[in-house]
Amino acid sequence: MFVEFNYQPVLEDYNKDGSLKIESVLKILENSGNAHSDKAGDSILDRSQKKLAWVLTDWKIKIDEYPKYGDKIVAKTWSQSVTQIFNVSRDFEFYCNGKICITGTTRWVVLDLTTGRPCKIEKDLIAKYEPEDKSVFEEVKLAKIPAVQEFSFEKEIQTRRSDIDFNDHVHNLTYLDYAMEVLPEQVYNAHDFSLLRITYKSPVKAGEKITAKYAFAEDSHIVYIFGGDGELKTQLQFVQ
Structure with a gap:
């Protein structure tokens, strides 16, 4: 299931030069994922009340161009098929005036909020999202962030x-x-x-x-x- 999310930015979403803030990029992508969950009948708030939560473990966002003030913004998202029992991927395409300008992927686990431990992701839950056989990046495993010992x-x-x-x-x-x-x-x-x-x-x-x-x-x-x-x-x- 591909879900498109139309977003109308507000003034606070922009830098002084009129470019969209990177913080707003992530906000828009996150909200597109929430729209997908709602469409799949998997309300984020309802799940939290049951002491279960989708928890984000990773982002990778590639920006080719930042939208400018007044541009038309659409975020497209979908879930990938589960290849591991404890995590799942969600991918994104971010369109500016009909052209892809940003791509991204995320990794998620289902967390038991009572124990603080990840849960097995059940097949019937993933089926609600109607996974797609498409990935925006070739790499299956995300590269680790460089290790740092000394900070400036x-x-x-x-x-x-x-x-x-x-x-x-x-x-x-x-x-x-x-x-x-x-x-x-x-x-x-x-x-x-x-x-x-x-x-x-x-x-x-x-x-x-x-x-x-x-x-x-x-x-x-x-x-x-x-x-x-x-x-x-x-x-x-x-x-x-």
Whole structure:
């Protein structure tokens, strides 16, 4: 099942130069996935109330061109067939005025919110999504984000109440906001990322103080986000 999601951006979705923010790109793709879940009869909120949740583990987004203010935006999404019993992939095509300008993929697990452990993804659940035999990237396994031992800059960030989603964790898109706070000023202001990778290791919970650390490695801007106990929570990679 291919699902198309028409999005009408608002002013806050844009940078000063009129280009769509990368944060808004992810928001639009996420909302297209939610539209697919609703169409499949798998309400995200209903699932959360049953103490089960689709949990995102990875993003890979390739940006060929950023939409500009006034462009027509459509996101297309679909689920792939399950090849492993504990995770599934969702792919995206992002259209600007009818032309593909961004492609992406995500990896998901079903988490038992009571035990905190992944659950086997049942065939009848996947069948609701009517998987498609199509992938936007050739690689089956996503490349790991470069390992970093030494960082050039770090910043402590206090989580806010508004950062927490209906699963009682920091919402997955908020980690990108945290990473933006530690990027060098000239990198942040350039708005020219061609590739974004995010890997979620462990959720940040309400009231937790985190530390975002930055390094430049392997021609990439790398951000690691650590919890108050020093545990690695999320890794992000930005390629210009």
